Amino acid sequence: MPDLCIPQASSFTLPRKKVFVMFWHQVNLKLPPHQRGFHLVTAAVCEALPEISQLTHGLLHVFIQHTSASLSINENADPDVAEDLEMAFNAIAPEDLPYIHTMEGPDDMPAHVKASMLGSNLSIPVRDGRLALGTWQGIYLCEHRNRATARSLVLTLLGETGA
Amino acid sequence: MPDLCIPQASSFTLPRKKVFVMFWHQVNLKLPPHQRGFHLVTAAVCEALPEISQLTHGLLHVFIQHTSASLSINENADPDVAEDLEMAFNAIAPEDLPYIHTMEGPDDMPAHVKASMLGSNLSIPVRDGRLALGTWQGIYLCEHRNRATARSLVLTLLGETGA
Amino acid sequence: MPDLCIPQASSFTLPRKKVFVMFWHQVNLKLPPHQRGFHLVTAAVCEALPEISQLTHGLLHVFIQHTSASLSINENADPDVAEDLEMAFNAIAPEDLPYIHTMEGPDDMPAHVKASMLGSNLSIPVRDGRLALGTWQGIYLCEHRNRATARSLVLTLLGETGA
Numbered sequence: 001m002p003d004l005c006i007p008q009a010s011s012f013t014l015p016r017k018k019v020f021v022m023f024w025h026q027v028n029l030k031l032p033p034h035q036r037g038f039h040l041v042t043a044a045v046c047e048a049l050p051e052i053s054q055l056t057h058g059l060l061h062v063f064i065q066h067t068s069a070s071l072s073i074n075e076n077a078d079p080d081v082a083e084d085l086e087m088a089f090n091a092i093a094p095e096d097l098p099y100i101h102t103m104e105g106p107d108d109m110p111a112h113v114k115a116s117m118l119g120s121n122l123s124i125p126v127r128d129g130r131l132a133l134g135t136w137q138g139i140y141l142c143e144h145r146n147r148a149t150a151r152s153l154v155l156t157l158l159g160e161t162g163a
Numbered sequence: 164m165p166d167l168c169i170p171q172a173s174s175f176t177l178p179r180k181k182v183f184v185m186f187w188h189q190v191n192l193k194l195p196p197h198q199r200g201f202h203l204v205t206a207a208v209c210e211a212l213p214e215i216s217q218l219t220h221g222l223l224h225v226f227i228q229h230t231s232a233s234l235s236i237n238e239n240a241d242p243d244v245a246e247d248l249e250m251a252f253n254a255i256a257p258e259d260l261p262y263i264h265t266m267e268g269p270d271d272m273p274a275h276v277k278a279s280m281l282g283s284n285l286s287i288p289v290r291d292g293r294l295a296l297g298t299w300q301g302i303y304l305c306e307h308r309n310r311a312t313a314r315s316l317v318l319t320l321l322g323e324t325g326a
Numbered sequence: 327m328p329d330l331c332i333p334q335a336s337s338f339t340l341p342r343k344k345v346f347v348m349f350w351h352q353v354n355l356k357l358p359p360h361q362r363g364f365h366l367v368t369a370a371v372c373e374a375l376p377e378i379s380q381l382t383h384g385l386l387h388v389f390i391q392h393t394s395a396s397l398s399i400n401e402n403a404d405p406d407v408a409e410d411l412e413m414a415f416n417a418i419a420p421e422d423l424p425y426i427h428t429m430e431g432p433d434d435m436p437a438h439v440k441a442s443m444l445g446s447n448l449s450i451p452v453r454d455g456r457l458a459l460g461t462w463q464g465i466y467l468c469e470h471r472n473r474a475t476a477r478s479l480v481l482t483l484l485g486e487t488g489a
Binding site for chain 3: 003004022057058059072073074075078080081083084085087088089091092117118119122123124125127132133134135136137140142158159160
């Protein structure tokens with residue numbers, strides 16, 4: 001049998017629960033220019049959203065409004081990982097492919113390729129007032145340009161606060 | 164100290180705010196067949212969701228119900244970028260790897276690889292009745308098959324309308 | 327004209343609709359150790375969330391709390407696809423790049439690269455009590471380590487139940 005989502009018995013009913021209050025919050029976060037490479041920004045993101053501490057559960061959505069930088073979740077401890085990620089993605093999306101769009105330099109088009117490969121948006125569960133990240137997970141700003149400017153993020157928090 | 168999400172002082176309390184009305188909407192969007200490559204579909208997505216204009220803030224979720232096409236956010240201005248993205252992802256996921264699953268032709272399995280690499284789902288913040296995309300960002304349908312059929316998207320809009 | 331999201335006529339107003347009840351649910355799902363490769367887990371995810379059957383529409387968010395395994399959506403039928411995906415991502419993120427972070431073995435750093443490339447989070451629309459996946463789509467656990475341990479997922483379900 002293929003691996004499918006089989007609906008459960010229709011006799012299932014939602015448990016009664018206490019009343020929750022739905023919460024939405026949206027803020028901009030401007031990150032200062034970072035040099036080309038992978039940079040942990042978990043603390044910066046959380047400091048911009050003290051409201052996280054008030055949610056019993058929910059989701060944090062992080063969006064970067066640029067096409068030559070991206071967001072990722074990866075190891076938060078060993079700085080060598082950040083360096084190796086930069087090296088590996090340079091090898092995977094090299095500057096010497098026969099690109100047409102080269103006016104802004106050899107790092108321009110590879111930056112767009114990496115942005116699509118890594119992605120512009122992340123979402124992370126929130127539970128008991130904290131991001132439900134794994135022990136070793138952190139949020140990375142992936143800067144793909146040699147001469148980067150500040151980068152604008154839009155942070156959207158949605159969830160429930162206790163009754 | 165590692166880069167962690169430290170909960171803020173527990174004295175923080177949520178600000179009182181005016182009453183918001185939670186809003187959900189979900190529609191199908193059938194995109195006609197596109198030739199292999201990267202195609203901007205931002206306007207098509209927004210035209211299918213006039214409800215965006217009524218949200219003070221929220222999220223748009225876009226999902227493609229196929230495994231040989233994908234979704235991405237990238238540069239919306241220079242058509243050379245779309246052409247270069249197609250060239251680069253063909254170089255990164257080439258047709259001449261020793262694939263087993265080849266019944267549907269040499270473009271079949273690389274299409275699945277690109278679909279996993281680029282992703283089937285996107286989410287974009289909504290603010291003040293518009294998608295909060297950056298100036299140069301657009302939504303791409305990434306068509307990975309040589310002879311493509313129409314592609315089905317599921318658009319889910321959630322957010323708050325003014326009190 | 328560039329491909330933009332043009333706001334619709336401001337005369338558009340949201341249709342009146344019946345009262346909906348907002349629903350949130352969050353659970354942990356522990357997946358037992360899987361061997362290195364791509365493994366379908368759609369049924370396991372759905373079995374952990376019988377609440378899906380009660381939602382008229384919504385979103386399922388799936389998050390993996392690890393940095394050397396990832397999540398993806400791809401073909402759910404032919405087991406050759408899973409084998410080819412493993413082969414292809416090994417070719418794209420090879421073990422013989424000049425990595426610094428190699429203490430845990432040659433599969434360690436390529437696992438981090440694949441985790442960023444494939445992603446730690448997925449979201450899938452829910453409609454009429456089912457995941458709105460395409461006919462051929464399934465959820466994959468992508469295990470990138472040679473000696474894997476159990477993997478922790480956080481499943482977040484949000485949506486509306488009928489009035």
